[in-house]
Amino acid sequence: MDMKGSERFYTIFTLGVLSAMGAFSIDMYLPGFPDIAKDLHTTIAHITLSITSFFIGISIGQMIYGPLLDKYGRKKPLYIGLAVYLVASLACAYAPTADALIGIRFLQALGSCAGMVASRALVRDIFSVNENAKIFSLLMLVLAISPIIAPTLGGYMTAIFGWQSIFYILAGIAGVTLILVYFKLPHGRLPEPLLSLRPRPIINGFWEVAKMPQFYTYAFAGAIASSGLYAYIAGSPFVFMDLYHVSEKQYGWIFAFVAMGLIGASQANTILLRKYSSEQIIRVTLFCQCLAGMSLVLGTWFHFLGLFSTIFLIWVFLSTQGFAFPNSSALCLAPFSKNAGTASALMGAIQLGFGAVSTALVSVLNDGTPMPMAAVMCVCAVSSFVVLLIGRRIIAFPKGKRELA
Numbered sequence: 001m002d003m004k005g006s007e008r009f010y011t012i013f014t015l016g017v018l019s020a021m022g023a024f025s026i027d028m029y030l031p032g033f034p035d036i037a038k039d040l041h042t043t044i045a046h047i048t049l050s051i052t053s054f055f056i057g058i059s060i061g062q063m064i065y066g067p068l069l070d071k072y073g074r075k076k077p078l079y080i081g082l083a084v085y086l087v088a089s090l091a092c093a094y095a096p097t098a099d100a101l102i103g104i105r106f107l108q109a110l111g112s113c114a115g116m117v118a119s120r121a122l123v124r125d126i127f128s129v130n131e132n133a134k135i136f137s138l139l140m141l142v143l144a145i146s147p148i149i150a151p152t153l154g155g156y157m158t159a160i161f162g163w164q165s166i167f168y169i170l171a172g173i174a175g176v177t178l179i180l181v182y183f184k185l186p187h188g189r190l191p192e193p194l195l196s197l198r199p200r201p202i203i204n205g206f207w208e209v210a211k212m213p214q215f216y217t218y219a220f221a222g223a224i225a226s227s228g229l230y231a232y233i234a235g236s237p238f239v240f241m242d243l244y245h246v247s248e249k250q251y252g253w254i255f256a257f258v259a260m261g262l263i264g265a266s267q268a269n270t271i272l273l274r275k276y277s278s279e280q281i282i283r284v285t286l287f288c289q290c291l292a293g294m295s296l297v298l299g300t301w302f303h304f305l306g307l308f309s310t311i312f313l314i315w316v317f318l319s320t321q322g323f324a325f326p327n328s329s330a331l332c333l334a335p336f337s338k339n340a341g342t343a344s345a346l347m348g349a350i351q352l353g354f355g356a357v358s359t360a361l362v363s364v365l366n367d368g369t370p371m372p373m374a375a376v377m378c379v380c381a382v383s384s385f386v387v388l389l390i391g392r393r394i395i396a397f398p399k400g401k402r403e404l405a
Contacts, residue, residue: 065117066343066344070192141263
């Protein structure tokens with residue numbers, strides 16, 4: 001699709017906002033964990049489960065929105081999702097208990113995931129396959145700005161107006177995004193009214209996508225790698241604010257510094273793509289993530305790490321996501337055009353499903369040290385690299401060739 005400069009800018013910006021809604025919904029309220037736990041008479045570890053419920057909601061919701069986006073077009077389901085998100089955000093501010101907050105966050109996630117699925121499908125609809133990795137890198141730029149702005153803003157809002165103000169802001173963002181989607185976002189692929197929404201055809205559609213080696217290799221490798229990021233998100237409030245005794249505002253600045261690595265890496269990725277393929281970049285990236293994860297575990301185990309060295313290793317670890325996310329997403333969706341919504345939904349569901357597991361593990365394994373966070377991050381990095389190596393071999397040598405060999 002040919003677009004003028006300003007039209008292209010607004011399209012990519014709106015897609016970036018939609019893709020970042022889930023991240024913003026998490027990052028912004030992290031500095032408020034101590035105050036939320038205090039007001040709701042519980043522990044930070046218990047409040048951490050509201051992240052897990054959010055990931056579960058996104059994972060389930062994406063499986064619902066994928067077929068809806070293919071049948072009714074990209075924008076109608078998106079309007080509904082954003083409306084649900086807006087109402088749920090306001091409800092979070094009035095949650096009377098921690099368990100109520102955990103439940104409402106699940107509903108908030110069901111709304112936010114519409115934007116995540118639609119943004120990826122629209123990239124596949126609007127732009128050429130050769131441009132996809134570059135466009136995903138630009139979306140990663142918007143996504144990476146979230147950890148810079150959100151925790152800092154959340155820290156100040158919590159300190160000045162209380163943690164409830166965070167959810168008022170999230171509701172406002174949903175309202176503005178609705179306006180952007182209505183006026184600035186192309187419709188993408190036309191609806192397919194004959195597409196059945198009965199369980200069997202939907203399951204068959206997901207299976208047709210899931211059984212392709214290129215899809216499951218890069219979907220699982222990318223998802224497991226990104227789970228390390230979610231483990232950091234779940235564990236960092238406890239590690240930095242409880243163990244290292246930084247303030248909410250200082251935590252926001254630490255989060256922002258770490259996110260700068262994501263921004264730099266995502267933009268460096270667009271330059272590297274001029275010379276190297278996505279397959280080459282992601283292989284080196286996941287190997288580097290393994291090294292950073294193992295260094296973090298060893299440093300924590302032998303008590304070599306202080307505050308600044310911990311921040312540095314996390315910065316290196318998460319910078320790799322600036323390369324891994326756009327390339328794994330582009331490679332994952334490249335074979336699809338007609339059912340890009342279903343493929344995007346399944347990819348996102350796998351990613352957030354692993355994210356839910358990693359955040360739950362960090363909470364359940366909490367032993368009063370940084371080790372649970374570090375260990376989960378390391379396991380995610382090593383596992384993703386192993387999945388990539390095995391999957392690439394399957395892609396290179398399909399079943400028929402392996403049998404002949």
